[in-house]
Amino acid sequence: MTRDRACLVAGVAAGLARHLGAPVWMVRALFLALTLCGGAGVLLYAWCWAFTPWTDGESAPTRRMPVAWLLLVPAALGTLVVLVWRGGSDWLSGTIPAGPAAVVVGGTVAFATGAGLWATLIDRTDTARGPRHTLTVRILAVGLLALLFAVLLSWPVARSGVALVLVPLVGLAAVLASTLIPRWRELSGERIRRIREEQRSQMAAHLHDSVLQTLALIQNRAGASSEAARLARAQERELRAWLYDGDAPADSDLPTDLRDYAGALELDYPVRIDVVSAGLSAERASGELAAAAREAILNAARHAGGEISVYIEGSAAGVDVFIRDRGAGFELDDVPSDRLGVRESIIGRMRRAGGTGSVRSDEHGTEVHLSITAGTPHDRPAPRPASVREESRG
Numbered sequence: 001m002t003r004d005r006a007c008l009v010a011g012v013a014a015g016l017a018r019h020l021g022a023p024v025w026m027v028r029a030l031f032l033a034l035t036l037c038g039g040a041g042v043l044l045y046a047w048c049w050a051f052t053p054w055t056d057g058e059s060a061p062t063r064r065m066p067v068a069w070l071l072l073v074p075a076a077l078g079t080l081v082v083l084v085w086r087g088g089s090d091w092l093s094g095t096i097p098a099g100p101a102a103v104v105v106g107g108t109v110a111f112a113t114g115a116g117l118w119a120t121l122i123d124r125t126d127t128a129r130g131p132r133h134t135l136t137v138r139i140l141a142v143g144l145l146a147l148l149f150a151v152l153l154s155w156p157v158a159r160s161g162v163a164l165v166l167v168p169l170v171g172l173a174a175v176l177a178s179t180l181i182p183r184w185r186e187l188s189g190e191r192i193r194r195i196r197e198e199q200r201s202q203m204a205a206h207l208h209d210s211v212l213q214t215l216a217l218i219q220n221r222a223g224a225s226s227e228a229a230r231l232a233r234a235q236e237r238e239l240r241a242w243l244y245d246g247d248a249p250a251d252s253d254l255p256t257d258l259r260d261y262a263g264a265l266e267l268d269y270p271v272r273i274d275v276v277s278a279g280l281s282a283e284r285a286s287g288e289l290a291a292a293a294r295e296a297i298l299n300a301a302r303h304a305g306g307e308i309s310v311y312i313e314g315s316a317a318g319v320d321v322f323i324r325d326r327g328a329g330f331e332l333d334d335v336p337s338d339r340l341g342v343r344e345s346i347i348g349r350m351r352r353a354g355g356t357g358s359v360r361s362d363e364h365g366t367e368v369h370l371s372i373t374a375g376t377p378h379d380r381p382a383p384r385p386a387s388v389r390e391e392s393r394g
Contacts, residue, residue, distance in 0.1 A: 002055040008065050012048045062128045068137045071115035072144075078108025079144050082151055105164050108148060109171040116141035116175035124182065138175060145171045212236060233272065237263045254290050254319070255312050261294050262310065269301040271308055279314040288353035289372050293321045295345040296368040300325040304366065318355075318373040329361040346370070
């Protein structure tokens with residue numbers, strides 16, 4: 001049984017109706033009927049609310065009913081009744097019975113306090129309302145409680161009215177103190193994150209001195225093109241990403257995407273690809289520059305092998321990507337016209353995106369230089385080469 005994130009109040013009735021296969025109105029009528037039986041419906045609703053989880057999802061819960069404002073309406077009416085009583089008669093002296101007075105004052109304080117607590121603890125995280133709504137409701141709730149306290153305090157207090165004067169003070173204290181609960185949650189969450197980071201740092205130091213050193217030794221002893229070295233590099237990359245990237249997933253920027261792509265290529269080809277990034281770049285992995293860079297890296301892995309270096313240099317003016325290999329080299333004019341990988345997928349793609357692409361090759365290797373200026377509309381999604389096993393990127 002789960003509660004819907006888009007609900008009327010708390011999602012209890014809708015979740016229970018879905019769980020039982022019954023209409024929602026019937027479940028709500030059942031809660032109302034049980035409420036007349038000594039308040040059992042309220043207790044059952046609160047119990048389901050406390051122990052029923054939300055449905056899976058990343059969005060914050062949102063509620064269609066403005067509960068805080070609905071609680072403020074009877075609180076304002078109760079305060080108005082007290083003001084009328086104060087102007088018409090001295091009820092503490094016996095004109096108005098103490099029982100009805102206690103009911104009106106207690107109910108007014110309860111509704112005003114409930115509105116303030118609901119806005120602070122529940123509506124604060126509701127995407128449909130937010131902090132401004134919370135602040136407005138809290139100010140109105142505090143204003144009603146302060147006005148009620150001032151009216152009660154200005155009357156000649158009899159012995160039976162001392163407790164009534166203190167009731168609004170309790171409500172004021174509860175509403176004002178409720179602001180400390182989100183702060184306490186934030187401090188508690190920060191403490192948990194700090195403990196996690198300390199544990200992660202200790203684990204990273206231990207693994208760096210043991211497992212990562214062993215993987216690096218395997219790569220050096222086995223050779224860059226061997227199967228053992230490629231598997232060791234893949235495991236080292238995954239372990240470093242798990243240790244140092246933290247709990248948040250890596251953003252899909254150009255350096256991160258090319259590192260992941262290089263790791264997938266190393267499992268398919270006998271190559272070692274080093275990706276180095278310098279400067280700051282807003283280039284995304286879905287742009288044409290990323291697609292052209294992936295195509296150039298794939299060509300180097302296919303035809304050159306060995307060690308490949310990828311250098312990404314970002315600045316406010318634009319982004320430059322250099323892909324270098326140590327293969328035998330080639331002449332672009334000697335490439336058959338029906339092979340469009342370099343001409344169209346790299347150079348032509350960069351030209352259409354508003355950038356430039358060039359290839360320099362000799363007997364010592366090949367260098368592909370891709371460049372694009374900042375502000376160029378080149379963020380159209382580009383497909384990946386189908387030859388790379390996408391499951392390796394997981």
